[in-house]
Amino acid sequence: xxxxxxxxxxxxxRSHGGMFFLFCDKVKDIDFQQAFALIIDLLVVTLRxxxxxxxxxxxKIVTDLLNKxxxxxxxxxxxxxx
Numbered sequence: 778x779x780x781x782x783x784x785x786x787x788x789x790x791r792s793h794g795g796m797f798f799l800f801c802d803k804v805k806d807i808d809f810q811q812a813f814a815l816i817i818d819l820l821v822v823t824l825r826x827x828x829x830x831x832x833x834x835x836x837k838i839v840t841d842l843l844n845k846x847x848x849x850x851x852x853x854x855x856x857x858x859x
Contacts, residue, residue: 810854817843 807815817839824835843856 813854 820842821835821839824830824838825832830838843851846854846856
């Protein structure tokens with residue numbers, strides 16, 4: 778697919794039209810919960826690697842963040858926090 782796009786870009790300056798949508802159909806969609814979990818996981822890794830925080834401090838930061846999320850998002854994520 779990517780080679781086809783590259784050939785088209787070099788030989789034809791017209792818009793890609795349906796090629797974008799054909800490519801997007803091949804990419805698996807993830808739901809909101811999965812996307813949010815990936816972001817939180819990246820936050821945890823970043824905090825540990827760049828700030829050298831303890832597990833307890835990282836847990837506190839993530840818990841504080843999750844507690845500050847608006848209720849409508851918590852409901853969508855099905856979060857049950859204290």
